[in-house]
Amino acid sequence: MNKLLLVGAFLVFQLSNAQTVLQPEHVFDGSELHTNWVVLVEHNSITYAGPLSGLKVPKNTKTLRLDGTTLMPGIIEGHSHLLLHPYNETSWNDQVLKESPVERAIRGTVHAQKSLQAGITTMRDLGAEGAGYTDVYLKKTIDNGIIPGPRLLVAGPAIVATGAYGPKGFHDAVTVPLGAEPASGEAPLIETVRRQMGNGVDLIKVYADYRWTPGADSQPTFLQQELDAMVATASSAGKYVVAHASTPEGMKRAIAAGVETIEHGDGGTLEIFKLMKEKGIGYCPTLAAGDAITRYGGWKKGIDSDPERIKNKKKSFQLALDSGVNVVFGGDVGVFPHGENYREMELMVAYGMQPLEVLKSATAGNAKTFHLNQLGKLEKGYLADIIAVKGNPLKDISAMKEVPFVMKDGVIYKRP
Numbered sequence: 001m002n003k004l005l006l007v008g009a010f011l012v013f014q015l016s017n018a019q020t021v022l023q024p025e026h027v028f029d030g031s032e033l034h035t036n037w038v039v040l041v042e043h044n045s046i047t048y049a050g051p052l053s054g055l056k057v058p059k060n061t062k063t064l065r066l067d068g069t070t071l072m073p074g075i076i077e078g079h080s081h082l083l084l085h086p087y088n089e090t091s092w093n094d095q096v097l098k099e100s101p102v103e104r105a106i107r108g109t110v111h112a113q114k115s116l117q118a119g120i121t122t123m124r125d126l127g128a129e130g131a132g133y134t135d136v137y138l139k140k141t142i143d144n145g146i147i148p149g150p151r152l153l154v155a156g157p158a159i160v161a162t163g164a165y166g167p168k169g170f171h172d173a174v175t176v177p178l179g180a181e182p183a184s185g186e187a188p189l190i191e192t193v194r195r196q197m198g199n200g201v202d203l204i205k206v207y208a209d210y211r212w213t214p215g216a217d218s219q220p221t222f223l224q225q226e227l228d229a230m231v232a233t234a235s236s237a238g239k240y241v242v243a244h245a246s247t248p249e250g251m252k253r254a255i256a257a258g259v260e261t262i263e264h265g266d267g268g269t270l271e272i273f274k275l276m277k278e279k280g281i282g283y284c285p286t287l288a289a290g291d292a293i294t295r296y297g298g299w300k301k302g303i304d305s306d307p308e309r310i311k312n313k314k315k316s317f318q319l320a321l322d323s324g325v326n327v328v329f330g331g332d333v334g335v336f337p338h339g340e341n342y343r344e345m346e347l348m349v350a351y352g353m354q355p356l357e358v359l360k361s362a363t364a365g366n367a368k369t370f371h372l373n374q375l376g377k378l379e380k381g382y383l384a385d386i387i388a389v390k391g392n393p394l395k396d397i398s399a400m401k402e403v404p405f406v407m408k409d410g411v412i413y414k415r416p
Ligand SMILES: [Zn+2]
Pocket: 079, 080, 081, 126, 332
C-alpha cells in the first residue's frame, strides 16, 4: 500500500518501501528521447533508467503506467519571484508599498504549490522584491514539509546601487520601502553580501544597471570595483553572484566581475554573448516577462504587429543562439502567473530555439549551471524529481502545459 501523507493541507502519495517502476510512452532523460524505456524509483532515488527489456524487476515492485505521456526530470525554473504576482492584477509598486510581507508570504505559499503542480521541482528565486528574507523562510517551510513546493535557491533582497531602484515617483523627502537593498562603495557592499549570506541566501543577486528615474532608459549602476568586490566576497564563501543587466555596458561590467549568469540581457550584442560563452557565463533571457509586460501595456498579441521591444528581444535572442552561449531557462515568473512557466519554453521555441535544446536547458542544463549535481537527469543515482507531460514536447512544446504526474524527492504530489 502506498502511504498517504499530509503536507500542510495537501494530500501526497508516499511510495511505500516497495520500489516503483514508472512506465510512460517516452522518456526524456535530460539529453535525449527514448521509447520503451522505464524508470525505477526506490525511496527518493532513481535506481534504473533504461529499456524495459534491460530491467530485472525486483520483488515487491509496483508499476505505475503513464500511458500517452513523456516522463522527464522535474523542471528547473531559472528565474522566479515567488513573492510577486502578475502586474496586471496589482502593479509592482503597489505590491511593494501596500502588501505586507505577511500577505506576500501567504501568497507565496500558494505560488509555491502551483509551481510544483505545474512540474517545477526546483526554482531559482531571484529576489524577494521588498519582502526581506521571506523567500528564505518559504524555503525552510518547504524543506521541513510544512507546505508543498519546489526545492528553492533563494537570493533574499537583491543588492542595488543607492538611488537606483524603486518604487519611484515620490519627492525627495518621502521615504518608501524599497524592492531591494541599496548600498554603495566597496566596504558597505562587502558587508551587505556577508550579512545576506549570514541570513541564509543561496546566492547574491545584483543590479548592474537600472533606470535612475521613472521611465528613463537603463544606465549602469555599480562601478566595476564595486561589482568585483561583491563577486569576490561571495565566491570566497562558496556562493555566487547573478546580475540583472540589460545594457551592453552593464553586461560587460558583470562579465568582467565574474558573475555566473546574466538576467534579461536585452541589449546584448553578438560580441557580448560570445564573451559570455568564452567565460562560461549563462544567459537567462526572460522572454516571457517582456512578452507579458508588453501585453499589459496594451499590445494585442496576434492582432497588432510586434512592438519595438519584442522585435529587439527576438533579435538579441537570435544573437545569443548564434553565439553558442549557455541559455538558461527562466521566465521571470511572478510577472506572469505562477504555474505558467511553460510560457517561456513556448517563446524560446517561437524565437528560434530547438525544442530539444529548450528541454535540455530546463533540466540537465540548469542543474549543471546551478551546481545541482543530483538533479536534472533520469539516470541511476539521481534524485527522484520526475514529471510526466501529456504527449511529446519535442514535437509540440505546448505539451509542457499539461503535467499529470509530479514526483519530488520520491514523493508523488500529482498523479493521473
Ligand atoms: Zn526578476
